[in-house]
Amino acid sequence: MTDRSCIHATFVVERVYAASPARVFAAFADPEKKKQWFKGPDEWGPPDQKYDFRVGGEEHSIGGPPGEPPHRFYNRYLEIIPNERIVYTYWMHHGEPLASASVATLEFRAEGAKTRVVVTEVGAFLDGYYSAEGREEGIRWQMEAVAKVVEG
Template sequence: MAATGRDAPEQSATADREIVISRVISAPRELVFEAFTEVRHLSRWWGPEGFTTTTRAFEFRVGGEWDFVMHGPDGTDYQEWIFWTEIAPPERISLRHGESRGDPNAFESVLTFAPDGAATRIEMRTVFPTKELRDEAVEKYHAVEGGRQTLSNLAAYVTEIVLKGVED
């Protein structure tokens, strides 16, 4: 007999519009969190492999914005805009991400930073306005692989900082 009602396994009401990516990073969560708070850090690791970032404006505070351009390895420029909606150091960052302020296709992301022994488990949970926009992000922009590469770049960057601290 199939489970129904309260006996059915819970599924998120947004599951068909979500992308969830996580990674364990060998660094303290305060450092991993800090890598998101300052543009000098973000410009060193943000984006998939081969991308670079040029920041036009950056204010890390609730209600603040990050206006930037991601430069693809093929020379394509991608206009980007992030609006910080919640900041709870060193546990959580919530944001709205689109091409510009007022973008009707902007998506919501929540990043959580949880201790995992001496390491940090970071999770990026992104919810798109529609299933179609999520599918387009996955198929056309390779959002899942790009997200994994971005977290890999973050891991390499903070590991480098940790190693430099040990050497000093």
């Protein structure tokens, strides 16, 4: 039997990009651009992904380290304001069990010729599969990967 637990957490990650809000927003909206950064480490191999960037659209990304249960990410977009804000809810499974559920907001703020992206996440981390600290580290890793797409 699994020991049940639920840890609630909120965190904020900010990153400034040397690119316009439209260029940074496109890294999230355009499936070809998103494929370049929305993935695990290269040793995980290519993920199974589906993109549907629209209000009500659902997406998934499934992958993970070889020989381990897959990390399964599913999301649904609640609000999209081009070049300004994205709000979505997402849930993750570690293998079959539900491991976390979150609401995330991405805000795109112009700062001269640059863009500040503010990611705020409110999550429930279930049964010890994932932690808020690990998720925050993963979001920071993704934000660095976005930089390679929009600045490089």
